[in-house]
Amino acid sequence: MNLIKTTLAAFLLLSLSTLNGAFAAPKYIVDSNNSVVNFSTIKKQYVVDPAVFEGITGSISNSGQAEININLSSIDTNIPIRDQRLKALFFKVAKFPQATIKATIDMKKIKSIRYYKRMEIPAILEFYGVSKEIKLEVLIAKVYKKKLLITSMKPIIINAKDYGVPAKNLVALSKTVGGLSLSEEVAVNFVLSFADKQ
Incomplete structure (x- = not known):
């Protein structure tokens, strides 16, 4: 009897381990070298400063669970001092190092794609x-x-106030550009490349 119980327990553990591995294994992995998230800050309502994040990681599981992680320290405006100010004064990357997008994608629709959808x-x-x-x-x-x-068809409009970013962060950033007013809203677009790992 003890042998039967031991065998059953071992079988159950093996089955659970296999199932967990199957669920954990991603279907698609983000190709970080060919993925980017970009946005533009607006100064005084007419000066547009583009910026990109290239530290993108993430995956989509077989069941369609998607998670995309944006490394906020990877910001690139082509002006190093501006990058540092954005990271330290606005994003506060020491405390909030990344932004994350989570979604559930209908994998049946993905499988039905011939070219694009x-x-x-x-x-x-x-x-x-x-x-x-x-x-x-x-x-x-x-x-x-x-x-x-x-790829995004329409930009995502993000308002810093909606996410609890203190107004003083924007004020501190504004002081570094001569006190020019900065918009609380930015339009975010993205291009995400995924490699099939299965």
């Missing part, structure tokens, strides 16, 4: 310690058999 995906953006619902309007394209490309 436009989709609307509800998602959660975690930024500055706050989580809020956003809507992603994207174009998903299959590139060869092992690549997936997801």
